Amino acid sequence: MKTVEEIKSAIEAAVPEAAVEIAPNPNPALPHSLRIAPECALAVAKFLRDDAELKLDYLSNVTGVDWPESLEAVYHLYSVEKKHGPVVIRMHTVNRTDQVELPSLTPVWRSAEFQEREIFDLYGIVFTGHPDLRRLLMWEGFKDHPMRRDYVEPDDFEYEPTAHDEVLKRTQTHQAMVTSEPITSSKGSEGGA
Amino acid sequence: MSEMQSHSAILADKPESWNRPAVMEPEGEGELMEVAMGPHHPSTHGVFRMDVALDGERVMRLRPVFGYLHRNHEKIAEGQSYLASMPYTDRLDYICPITNNWAYALAVEKLAGQEVPERAEYLRVILGELTRFQNHASSIGFLTQEMGAMGTPLMYAFREREKILDLFEELTGARMMVNYMRFGGCRVDASPGWLERTRKVVAGLAGFVDEFDRLLSTNEILMARTQGVGVLKAELAVNAGVTGPMLRASGVNYDIRKVDGYGIYNRFNFRVPLGDHGDVYDRYMIRMLEMRESIGILQQALREIPAGPVMSPTAKLRGFRPKRGEAYGRIEAPKGELGFYLISNGGPNPYRYRVRPPSLINLTVLEDMCLGVNVADVVLIFGSVDIVLGEVDR
Secondary structure, eight states, X not given: OOXXXXXXXXXXXXXXXXXXXXXXXXXXXXXXXXXXXXXXXXXXXXXXXXXXXXXXXXXXXXXXEEOSSOEEEEEEEEETTTXXXXXXXXXXXXXXXXOOEEXXXXXXXXXXXXXXXXHHHHHOOEEETOTTOOOSSSOTTOOSOTTSTTOOOOOOOTTOTTOOHHHHHHHHHHHHXXXXXXXXXXXXXXXXX | OHHHHTHHHHHHHSOTXXXXXXXXXXXXXXXOEEEEEOSSOGGGSSSOEEEEEEETTEEEEEEEEOOTTOOOHHHHHHTSOTGGGHHHHTTTSTTOHHHHHHHHHHHHHHHHTOOOOHHHHHHHHHHHHHHHHHHHHHHHHHHHHHTTOOSHHXXXXXXXXXXXXXXXXXXXSOSSOOXXXXXXXXXXXXXXXXXXXXXXXXXXXXXXXXXXXXHHTTOHHHHHHHTTSSOOXXXXXXXXXXOTHHHHHTTOOOOHXXXXXXXXXXXXXXXXXXXXXXSHXXXXXXXXXXXXXXXXXXXXXXXXXXXXXXXXXXXXXXXXXXXXXXXXXXXXXXTEEEEEEEEEOSSSSOSEEEEEOHHHHHGGGHXXXXXXXXXXXXXXXXXXXXXXXXXXXX
């Protein structure tokens, strides 16, 4: 199979406007990956899938990663026909707060469908162009993104049947807080999506 | 592989939405009936829900709903040491804990550049193939149960599974939650007596497969209910990331044991069974044939297993901190490609720990296979995917 450098030049030859750079693996014994600018990701993905030499027709794994400055999606590609791989491509968002869009690669590889939904659910990356972007594991109406590193668990003591000492105090403050506010609806706590 | 040669030609001719499920038009007047199958439906293998829209008996739309068993395994694993996640991987696909251990150990060994001694590799193959055997046997048992064969084939399968679980219990101390593998080997060595008993059990497995085959393969009801039902085309299967017996039933020759040759699999002589039609019957048949191949691998491994240590002397259990880097390790688990993707920042915990769950991704095409069939066949098609909810929801 081609090396990462050769794949990079092949992409640049086929998709001239593509901005591709090699993201070195910190451990030099392990394979490096390709960082792709989100604007041209769909064109690059189609090229990787259809190119006669690469034929990366199988997207195995999509991973969301939460870095201090941005969110990242990592795609592991293999070729079923040529039986080679993996080629790892990655895209990252502008920041972690308001510019969290990445293009969905589901139109190119259907196997991204549930995995991108999962990343949207747990990390909050919005995949534009995804045919059915809903939460996958958490329920509809859930607000936060639990896999983010700054996620704070809700103050909920239901699991503590006989609260005492410290926990009892927190339970009481929690209940005081809850009852002082008018309970508008219980929609958020209903299971299922 | 002739049908795979023209793969990209097939893709080039298709419109952009070729890999989306079809939009069904109802016949006649009236509203569609919405049925929630599950989460407490006996055929859903746990807590899984399908929201099905029906026109009479025909399925017009199907939406899988996940998350009833979600406990954010990945987040928990990021908060603890590498080794502490090993017992938790048992609880992903709880029918096949050994292969979960193996995939995780393989990914960490890749990350840390850790070697595994010969004997441990053989033990991994032996336990992995026993796991595959009992998974396929029970999965066929569940499938026939859903067809209305209440109990008998499933009990045959469980009788055999029990013998294998006894072997697991003797070696690891637990029937299912084995926590057996370590980075750089296996936790305990197998005694000569255990190997002898394993040979004995393996010698009896071929008779069980013959019996199972005679009981089911030419059964008229099974054939009538499964042949031509839930057909999955090869190019969609590849595009949707379907792996394992389901992919091979669609005629795609892709077995990670052959492709990657991880561990010592390239030393063994075995074949990869392929299907022609990609229907439920083919998926059943592939599992049956893979059981036979597993017996062959087991016999070879049990004949050749060398003496020696089961843990590499360079393996580090305490204070294990792999160098900065990232690695993806994958194996051919009984249900498909099980992968672990790890990012290390040099600390004692993984910075990112990701499980690539074959059960979840194989369900991507569930709607495509179910559109237009009778609602009773949905249960069969779903059963032929072979999932475990512990892995789907993680």
